[in-house]
Amino acid sequence: MGNCPECGAMIEDEGFELGEIIECEGCGVELEITSVAPLEFVVFEEEEK
Numbered sequence: 335m336g337n338c339p340e341c342g343a344m345i346e347d348e349g350f351e352l353g354e355i356i357e358c359e360g361c362g363v364e365l366e367i368t369s370v371a372p373l374e375f376v377v378f379e380e381e382e383k
């Protein structure tokens with residue numbers, strides 16, 4: 335379990351896989367899983383061209 339770095343919403347561990355991109359239910363930001371135990375993630379920055 336962790337908290338969204340953008341809005342602080344609680345994100346429950348639902349069996350995510352390393353590198354998986356999830357969407358915060360609170361603010362819709364995309365988060366990339368960087369660790370599963372413990373659950374850690376960073377805001378996924380999609381490069382725009």
Ligand SMILES: [Zn+2]
Pocket residue numbers: 338339340341342343358359360361362363
């Ligand atoms: Zn959020």
